[in-house]
Amino acid sequence: MNLEKISEKVNPILDRKELVFNALFDSCTLSKVNAKKELAKLLGADENLIVIKKIVQRFGEGKGKIHAMLYLNKETLDKIEIVHKKAKKKVEEKPAA
Numbered sequence: 884m885n886l887e888k889i890s891e892k893v894n895p896i897l898d899r900k901e902l903v904f905n906a907l908f909d910s911c912t913l914s915k916v917n918a919k920k921e922l923a924k925l926l927g928a929d930e931n932l933i934v935i936k937k938i939v940q941r942f943g944e945g946k947g948k949i950h951a952m953l954y955l956n957k958e959t960l961d962k963i964e965i966v967h968k969k970a971k972k973k974v975e976e977k978p979a980a
Contacts, residue, residue, distance in 0.1 A: 884908045884921050889948070898959040902926075904949045906938075911945070913938055918949050928953055934964055 885907040892901040904922070906913060915935040923930040932954045940947030954960040 884913075884917070886921060886925055886949075897963055898955050899963075900953040900955075902949075902951045902953060904951070905946065906949050907946045909945060911943070913940065913947060913949075918951075922949070922951055922953075926953060932957065932960060934960070 887905040889903040889905055890901075891903075894901055902922075906918070906921075915938065918935055918938060919930055919933050922928075922933050922935075926933075934952045934954070936950040936952060938947055938949050954963075
């Protein structure tokens, strides 16, 4: 995957960086998990502090835009980001297994 930074905006109120990247990739659809790993490598940041808001691509093209947020600390991330019911359920089931 090839990533090129389009814009970076520092948001001091929410203690995060708002990033937009152009991405070129081989697979037909880019997953948020793979995008998060690649961004963590590129930025040298912790993968748990990156939130992928959306990936925009056209059907059949191997390119798209990634809109992501890089939080500067875990406490701010927990206060601002919403944990969806499906994700919360997965987290609750993991320790029991």
